[in-house]
Amino acid sequence: MTEAFLILLGTIFVNNFVMVQFLGLCPFMGASQQFDSAVGMAAATTFVLTLSSAISYLVEHYVLVPFDLQYLRIISFIVIIASLVQFAEIIIRATQPILHQILGIFIPLITTNCAVLGVALLNVRQSLNFFEATLYGFGAALGFSLLLIMFAAIREKQAQQNIPVAFRGAAINMITAGLLSLAFMGFTGMD
């Protein structure tokens, strides 16, 4: 139990995928204009990340390793991730048409979210068991969601502020992201 708690804590704060490992930056910047859509994006990514780390574990240990096919790891993980994203898109379109419209291109782009593939590959490297691997994926997803939602909230506040012209848009976002990253560096001591 403590083990599980440590994995969650570690992936959410200490090794946060966005702020410490710098994975998944494109949805972090792209889907954080609005709080609502950021929440939707976070939910979709959590769904995909958790499932994909579980399924890619199974594929790795029951298909790739027995047949000695580790060189196909990346392509088979990508196939799994892509189909999970499609699955998530089908569900979102059926249940939340407005959210689907707002997120638009960002849902298919979860496929190319490097955090998703990154987690699947890191799971293999760290030789975790099935439960740990799933938890690792879930923790990474929670960390990503936390950051995405936090950043969206900051950006919504920021949009109302009087920012100097030279800093408006991407510039201030980069600075904010950098400061957030610095703040997350503070967690490294907990390792």
Add this chain to the structure above:
Amino acid sequence: MPGIELITGTLALTGIAFVSAMLLTVSRNRWQDQTNLLVDQVNKLLPQTQCAQCGFPGCKPYASAIISGESINKCPPGGDAAIVALANLLGREVEMLDESCGIQKPAAVAKVREDECIGCTLCIRACPVDAIVGTQQMMHTVLTGICTGCELCLPPCPVDCIDLVFDLPAEADVASPASTEQPCIHCGLCTDACPRDLAPQQLLLFRDSLVVAGSLGLSDCIECRLCDRVCPSELPLTVTFHEMKAEIAQQSLAAKNAAAAGSRFYRHEQRLSASGHSVRERPTAADKANLLLNLKK
């Protein structure tokens, strides 16, 4: 033997892909209602004015009604173009516009004569796309960028202070630029001259099919007029390209506005249903009469 490895690899990957494809197909059939998809397609062909002239509260409701058998000729703003497009999509007969629903008019936006507005909020409640802002006892105004010109705000206004401003297209004062009197002789000089490696003669050939012209790189044209200069027939190539680009821009803007109006109507509907109302409960001329009666008392 390296061959075996290749075969197991191919089989394993095919297997993974096959299983995922199966799951996706099953879930698509399970989750995605096919009629909903068709409704969306029909809805896209409707003009998204949400004017309710068809007798349904908006474009989406009319689209669902069309799927369940309603006739396709009840949309005056869409006019003949929408009827033909719907007939093509659904494989039905092309019909004349049902004049009892109204006649096709040029695009318009509503405008409040602001010093006459008494702030009764009836028009705000009537607007299907939430394009009117204002509050009790305060002047109302129309957000022209969002207004679809549906006229639904006109009948409830007790002081008749809303006008429709028609957005008439500017008179075409220039004759069609590339006239056939000076035909393109396909000499290819313009292709050599083009600094962006486009083929101006091809673009000219497809000037009526903008999609093809777009795929040939029309948007890359920088309108430098080099092709005009070398053309032996002295065709006004650059002017033609400029107009084609303007037309494409206009079409995409119209599509964007329609989509925005559609989603605003959807949100309007959602909000009303959350508060237990229906989109059909719009203020009408009867509410106006009531209001006036109360005012007199």
